[in-house]
Amino acid sequence: MAPLHQSASFQLLSLLSLAPHSWVAAYNYTFNPLEHLGRVSPYFEPRDVQPSNPSTPQGCTVARAALLSRHGAINVNDDDFEDWIQPFLVKFLNHTGTDWSSIPSMSFLADYQSPITPDTEPETLTKIGEFEATELANNFAIRYPSLKTPSKIWASSPNRTFDTAQAFAHGLENPDQPIEVVRVNEGLHDGANNLVPYQSCPEYREEGIRIATPFRELFTKPIKARFNALAPVFNFTTVDVVGMMLLCGYEFAIQGSSPFCNLDLFPPDDWLGWEYTDDIRYNYDVGYGNYVSGPVGFPWVNATAQLLFAETADQDMYVSFTHRTLPSMALVVLGLFNNTAFVGSGPGINESLPIDRINPHRAWRTSNISPDLGNIVIEKLACQGSYGFDDGEYYRVLANNAPQAIPNCSSGPGWSCSRSGFEDLLQEKEERYYGYSKWCQVDYDNSTDIVTFYQHYP
Ligand SMILES: *[C@@H]1O[C@H](CO)[C@@H](O)[C@H](O)[C@H]1NC(C)=O
Ligand SMILES: *[C@@H]1O[C@H](CO)[C@@H](O)[C@H](O)[C@H]1NC(C)=O
Ligand SMILES: *[C@@H]1O[C@H](CO)[C@@H](O)[C@H](O)[C@H]1NC(C)=O
Ligand SMILES: *[C@@H]1O[C@H](CO)[C@@H](O)[C@H](O)[C@H]1NC(C)=O
Ligand SMILES: *[C@@H]1O[C@H](CO)[C@@H](O)[C@H](O)[C@H]1NC(C)=O
Ligand SMILES: *[C@@H]1O[C@H](CO)[C@@H](O)[C@H](O)[C@H]1NC(C)=O
Ligand SMILES: *[C@@H]1O[C@H](CO)[C@@H](O)[C@H](O)[C@H]1NC(C)=O
Ligand SMILES: *[C@@H]1O[C@H](CO)[C@@H](O)[C@H](O)[C@H]1NC(C)=O
Ligand SMILES: *[C@@H]1O[C@H](CO)[C@@H](O)[C@H](O)[C@H]1NC(C)=O
Numbered sequence: 001m002a003p004l005h006q007s008a009s010f011q012l013l014s015l016l017s018l019a020p021h022s023w024v025a026a027y028n029y030t031f032n033p034l035e036h037l038g039r040v041s042p043y044f045e046p047r048d049v050q051p052s053n054p055s056t057p058q059g060c061t062v063a064r065a066a067l068l069s070r071h072g073a074i075n076v077n078d079d080d081f082e083d084w085i086q087p088f089l090v091k092f093l094n095h096t097g098t099d100w101s102s103i104p105s106m107s108f109l110a111d112y113q114s115p116i117t118p119d120t121e122p123e124t125l126t127k128i129g130e131f132e133a134t135e136l137a138n139n140f141a142i143r144y145p146s147l148k149t150p151s152k153i154w155a156s157s158p159n160r161t162f163d164t165a166q167a168f169a170h171g172l173e174n175p176d177q178p179i180e181v182v183r184v185n186e187g188l189h190d191g192a193n194n195l196v197p198y199q200s201c202p203e204y205r206e207e208g209i210r211i212a213t214p215f216r217e218l219f220t221k222p223i224k225a226r227f228n229a230l231a232p233v234f235n236f237t238t239v240d241v242v243g244m245m246l247l248c249g250y251e252f253a254i255q256g257s258s259p260f261c262n263l264d265l266f267p268p269d270d271w272l273g274w275e276y277t278d279d280i281r282y283n284y285d286v287g288y289g290n291y292v293s294g295p296v297g298f299p300w301v302n303a304t305a306q307l308l309f310a311e312t313a314d315q316d317m318y319v320s321f322t323h324r325t326l327p328s329m330a331l332v333v334l335g336l337f338n339n340t341a342f343v344g345s346g347p348g349i350n351e352s353l354p355i356d357r358i359n360p361h362r363a364w365r366t367s368n369i370s371p372d373l374g375n376i377v378i379e380k381l382a383c384q385g386s387y388g389f390d391d392g393e394y395y396r397v398l399a400n401n402a403p404q405a406i407p408n409c410s411s412g413p414g415w416s417c418s419r420s421g422f423e424d425l426l427q428e429k430e431e432r433y434y435g436y437s438k439w440c441q442v443d444y445d446n447s448t449d450i451v452t453f454y455q456h457y458p
Helices: 002-006 078-093 104-111 128-145 161-174 215-232 236-255 268-286 293-309 326-333 419-435 437-441
Strands: 061-069 152-156 179-184 317-322 375-383 392-399 401-406
Touching: 061 236, 061 293, 061 326, 078 152, 078 236, 104 215, 128 161, 128 236, 152 161, 161 317, 215 236, 236 268, 268 317, 268 326, 293 326, 293 375, 293 419, 293 437, 317 326, 326 375, 326 419, 392 419
Parallel strands: 061 317, 152 179, 152 317
Antiparallel strands: 061 375, 375 392, 392 401
């Protein structure tokens, strides 16, 4: 086994902050590929753009909070396995005629054995995914000591989301007071009232992978040329390169290390190209490039705002687990990570993500927004004596524990949004996005535009 593989062995404490594959050049340039893995990014809390303080703002206490999270790390996703990883592994396993051990950056392939086999049951939460979900819950208990432990949390129906919720519950519950995980159906005719509303929306279409194709070809072209110069007989294709890059993420999710994350194999610029391809893809799938993102995300944002606004509520914490889609769409509703937010009527949202070069100034970054366990939290703050601010109720949004200023509503403590500002914002978003069934052109007659499962399920 290659030395780098061994040196990158998994340590629990290293997961969140340290870089197991940091690359230190002579002039102290460092790069951690794990923070640029796009859709297979492990959980991390990005601090590089603006390291704002996640602590509760001075003079405020958290009165109630809602968390919406993607499931934790999984062993492999169905489509990624079938479309990229499996074809690469089959080709690799059947390949003869290349002496891998003579190619320094690929020598690990001489005795490589993937933890993913043709018999792997995809979409399964890994031990690392379980550990991180429990740890997120521990962090929650530490961050919000004044909030009562909830009696229920919610998860969409598949095992990976439900199991993530169970692991989170274990990190939060007291032994004598178990938390119930409510399984919310994830069907095709459920309207807005669930945690995966895009599935019941016939107008939801995933165009991203097609739109990102030219850029995928562009960034993999020099990689293929380089690999084929080293191992001409193998004939590396785009599928092989993508399969190998995905293996970095999934193997890390399974065993805490992967030889495919080695920067001798894929140096930093390769990962930046990979990451940008996913930013294009998910912008068009679940972000600002899909016109139903706002309408599909709005019902959850509204229902959550109402739970937080209410004078009294059943619980202090509303915690929900789903896939990347809903948190991303909720961010669109709130106007966060909008590539064009600061250029106004300048270049359109599509021009902000060109497909022939990287826009390094983009705000929409999949690795930062929806890593495994990627989450958003909306806090209801009760503030008194916060110097320079009126006493009262404020709302603050955090994405992966990084506070975000809502466009047009950030004049409160810690750039939070006042109660009346948040109500106005919601009103504005209602005018823009309300009408799930109409926007989605639902073709079944029992749809609903409103989320009610937090009060009543089923
Ligand atoms: C590079 O990092 C090392 C160790 O942190 C430090 O001692 C050295 O001064 C750094 N060199 C430069 C040029 O910053
Ligand atoms: C494996 O390689 C052999 C010889 O090159 C070829 O005939 C066969 O079709 C390959 N099988 C697969 C599954 O690729
Ligand atoms: C989901 O989990 C249950 C309970 O652990 C298990 O019996 C079932 O086989 C799993 N389903 C899938 C599709 O993996
Ligand atoms: C509509 O009916 C179908 C079939 O009975 C059911 O599965 C679905 O949950 C219903 N949708 C809503 C929003 O009640
Ligand atoms: C390499 O693979 C590509 C894509 O499958 C194929 O079109 C091409 O003919 C192959 N080249 C060689 C030399 O086998
Ligand atoms: C917002 O949510 C509340 C509570 O579920 C609901 O009564 C109201 O109709 C919703 N408003 C909109 C515009 O969806
Ligand atoms: C993104 O920002 C631009 C510029 O401020 C604005 O016109 C647009 O409405 C925003 N998009 C969304 C979906 O909020
Ligand atoms: C951006 O691209 C999408 C997908 O191609 C398209 O549907 C949409 O109309 C475009 N938006 C603008 C403002 O050009
Ligand atoms: C911010 O407010 C201005 C003026 O009310 C409005 O024109 C603009 O659309 C708002 N921007 C966003 C992102 O909501």
